[in-house]
Amino acid sequence: MPLRALHTPMIRVALIVAPLLTACASLDATDQVDREAPDDWPFARFAGTWTLQNDTFQQVWDGSTVETRTIPNHITICDRVNTDKSILCAVDAGDFQGHILWAYAEQSKSVHHLSHFGTSRLGTGSGSLDDQGNLQLTIAFSDEPQETYREYTYTWVDVDTYTMTSRQYDEDGAATGNWYGGTFVRFTGE
Numbered sequence: 002m003p004l005r006a007l008h009t010p011m012i013r014v015a016l017i018v019a020p021l022l023t024a025c026a027s028l029d030a031t032d033q034v035d036r037e038a039p040d041d042w043p044f045a046r047f048a049g050t051w052t053l054q055n056d057t058f059q060q061v062w063d064g065s066t067v068e069t070r071t072i073p074n075h076i077t078i079c080d081r082v083n084t085d086k087s088i089l090c091a092v093d094a095g096d097f098q099g100h101i102l103w104a105y106a107e108q109s110k111s112v113h114h115l116s117h118f119g120t121s122r123l124g125t126g127s128g129s130l131d132d133q134g135n136l137q138l139t140i141a142f143s144d145e146p147q148e149t150y151r152e153y154t155y156t157w158v159d160v161d162t163y164t165m166t167s168r169q170y171d172e173d174g175a176a177t178g179n180w181y182g183g184t185f186v187r188f189t190g191e
Contacts (some may be wrong), residue, residue, distance in 0.1 A: 042081060043105040043112075044088035046134035046157060050188040051077040054162070057183060064178035076188065083138075092118070105130065114138050126150070134158060149170035161187040 006093040052073045060068050072094055079090040086105040092098060099118030106113060126140030136155040145151075151167045158164060166182035 042085055043130055044079070044081070044103060044134075046160070047079045047088055047090070047155075048081065049079060050184045051079070052188045054184040054186045058181065059183065060181035061179050077185065093124075103136075112136060112138065114140055116140075128153070145169070146172065149177075158184070 018123055053072055056073045056075065058069045058070045058072050058075075060070065062068070069097075074093075074095065076093045077090050081087065082089045084104075086107065088103050090101040090103075092100060099116060099122065101114070101116040104113045105111075110129065112128050112130050114124065114126045114128065116122075118124075121144050123143040124140045126138050128136060128138030130136050132182055134157055136153070137149055138153040140153060143149045149169065149171055151169050153165065153167050156164050156166075162184060164184050166184065167180060169177045169179040171177055
């Protein structure tokens with residue numbers, strides 16, 4: 002393939018995502034970790050296919066009103082891409098789709114985040130991963146006011162369940178009261 006062909010967006014995406022989708026399609030949904038990954042893969046707990054528990058997602062956009070949304074058939078597929086220190090998650094939430102890439106910097110023990118959702122929600126940030134696999138990230142988004150950010154917390158309930166909560170902070174570092182999140186369970190195909 003000529004090198005210039007790699008400059009077309011669809012070719013680049015296909016080269017990056019195709020191995021992930023192939024790997025994910027061959028995963029047994031009941032697997033608890035990626036059996037092909039090295040023992041020290043920092044994101045092993047996140048590997049697999051995930052869905053929202055009871056299709057339920059909650060959010061607050063006005064600082065106080067909790068909205069409960071039903072998102073049927075939400076699927077997140079996470080797998081090692083081609084390094085031992087990264088993971089790519091493809092998210093299909095109905096009319097809202099995207100992907101998340103996490104990379105672990107071993108020397109600093111930090112996690113770097115890059116995501117893109119919908120047509121304009123680009124997220125960049127960093128954080129940390131503890132010994133139990135719980136992840137905390139500080140992320141700025143392109144479609145939210147400048148100098149604001151979100152604190153994401155991924156907390157493991159058990160090997161097949163984790164919670165994700167995103168809390169918004171203003172340019173002064175004060176909580177706005179806006180948040181969203183849900184409980185994710187390993188998808189078993191049932």
